[in-house]
Amino acid sequence: MSASTRSVAFDTPAREKAADAFGMWVFVGSEAMLFGAVMLVFFVARVSYGPAFAAASKHLSLTLGTLNTAVLITSSFTMALAHFYSDARRWRAAVGTLAATALLGIAFLAIKGTEYAMEFHEGIAPVLGAPFTFDGPDPVHAAFFFGLYFTMTALHGLHLACGIIVVAGLLALWRGADASSRKRRVQAVGLYWHFVDVVWVFLFPVLYLINR
Amino acid sequence: MSSDAATQLSYLDEGAGPRAWLLTTDHKRVAWLYLVSLTAFFFLGGAFAVLMRLELATPGGDLVSDDVYNRLFSLHGIIMVWFFLVPSIPATLGNFLLPLMIGARDLAFPRLNLASWYVFVFGSLFALFSVLAGGVDTGWTFYTPLSTLYANGFVSTAAMGVFIVGFSSIMTGINFIVTVHTLRAPGLTWFRLPIFVWTIYATALVMVLATPVLAASLILIVLERVFGIGIFNPDLGGDPLLFQHLFWFYSHPAVYIMILPGMGVVSEVLPCFSRRPLFGYKAVALSSMAIAVFGFLVWGHHMFVSGQSAYAGVIFSFLSFCVAIPSAIKVFNWSLTLRKGEITFEAPMLYALFFLALFTFGGLAGLFLAALAVDVHVHDTYFVVAHFHYIMVGGMVTAYMAGLHFWWPKMTGRMYSETWGRIAAAATFIGFNLTFFPQFVLGFLGMPRRYHTYPPEFQFWHVLSSAGAVVLAAGYLMPLFYLGWSLFRGARAPDNPWGATGLEWQTASPPPPHNFERMPRVSRPPYAYAMKGLKHERFSPHKETTGETAA
């Protein structure tokens, strides 16, 4: 009822903040099911065609993949800092760390885009009718690996892009928002951002580090 | 308990223009947005069914070609399942009643609630496009490799439509879960919640946890069709069976998304019209949660003949028998609620009793299908069609009608015509059984599903079924008219026309914008009918309505 709750349903901002966090956690659980299902498809294929998948995995750029993991972990760190600063009402620091988070997210997508370009160039991107010229053994199942690789990383990239847009929107609306809205929004987008990071934490070893 | 309805401003008085409705965040108005859109889809899906029954009245393919028939049953299934049944009770009655029943001013995230409707509309545009552009012929299940390699309809757009509507379900689910956890009125402990809230909560849980898996499988289909990634294509290393696992991981629990809220409605209506507390309240409440969990363990029974491993078949068969137990607990408790009750037969009660009969019957038929050996005989026959229509239509749609009539006075502030309500209820019961009972016989005799022609010896049963469909259609069309009429001409409803317990009856009909003038406190268990020290006037609907219903 008071002016500082967003929803008429809540009496106090503190109660609403707790409900917001819970809502985000439920959403994160739901998203985990989405990625879990895709991972399951990958897992079944990985066990069925182990050697082909291992051979195909070697064609991904381990350097760029590792770099990207570091970038994303760093962005999660800056996001966690932004949460801390906004709770402490240190608004300048919060804005700075949020901007850094979004920029790191963009950097991740840029590196990922470079990887995609390299893979198209090398002819190991069996999507959109691009020519597929894999010279290892069992090219059919290698193509399956790359199909899953593009599906999973693109799905993740899409989530990250959404996260960047939301952080940008949050910054655009920053001046007009009161303290409790700012805290609530940073908390919510933070939970989402960290979740997207967790997804990558699993995607990275599963795709890049298939042992030979 | 509330002030005089005539002097108080209700949620319906808060502006009448399109802006006031389309930009509302009031859960009661969002419920109406859903109600109107879902009604449209219900009749669209129904029209496809009527065309199919017309075609099946004769053994030959006289009315439509095989290809058109494939599209008819696919669109009927897609629209009825994804665009009517899954959102039906949660998005309309659930949206309207959940905050009222727990004594809250609104859902936890009112804007998310409105957004979910827009997402629903956006997704439904994709589906409507697929209908208008020429249809889909994969069946509602989008099975691979048919859907990815062979189907030539608008599979991708239809699948995208279902995918997007899935998001609206997830949004609704999150909203309900958070609302039930955080916004219950003081004193409203978990075991004082009405069963309707329990079932909506269980439904929301299934929506949130299962829908993403469906989303994943649909994305993968679209990727395979559009981008040529061979995820379910065996030639490219994929596995079509994996699609069925992912699909049924959602779609079996989706059966419980569809039936649980119906069970909730019936658990409200039966005690009210028999003036008895719900028998075994805790067992009914907990069995809802049990259904939500165990419903996830049985999807393999859709795949008994799909080539999954034999051991898995045995496990899934066993688990499928187990999942009948919580439903049976509910049926026994509902039946015992009626015992020694002062039963009256208003329209909602008629619908609820019909639910009880049809759901029990359909559920028992389900046990036949859960038995591995029997399933091999009746798999993909009309036996299966009859079984799930007894649950989905006989169960869910009947419960939906019960709820719609029961809470209509609360939602609109008007009484519907009781006479017409009873006639419509009777018509649906007769029409339903006439339509679908013959299909059990047909299936057992070996009539397969999804064929537009059949040997002449099946015609007797098919004609009965088609005749029943006409009666059933009439039974569903009648409420459209008398409920619509009551909106303008119905007698004013009192706050609590049925003398029911529950917080939603303690506020005005229709409720004020923020539901309660004074926030309620709860100090007693639910369904306090006929409890010592509590008076509940037995309400006569005829007393306060106008002449046309008093007859």
Added chain:
Amino acid sequence: MSEIRKLAVAYVSLLLLLALTVGSSFFDLGGFNSGLNLAIAVAKAVIIATLFMHLATAGTLPRLAVAAAGLWLAILFGLTLAGQWGNGS
């Protein structure tokens, strides 16, 4: 400041775990590489969830959400794999 220290410790350990998982992939651990990689991924996820996402101090409800998702993922994987490979094929 202790809060920032906590976050910094989490960040550094995440980077160390990343180095560990990448480094381990250059050695043949006789079939245990994937297992180790997954274990490290779980460890990283736990760090992110408890410290960055404040699961450690967030109360019952968020933990309930995580537990539910975990249980349902287990059902999804367990029964699907039982269906796929129950014959031992």
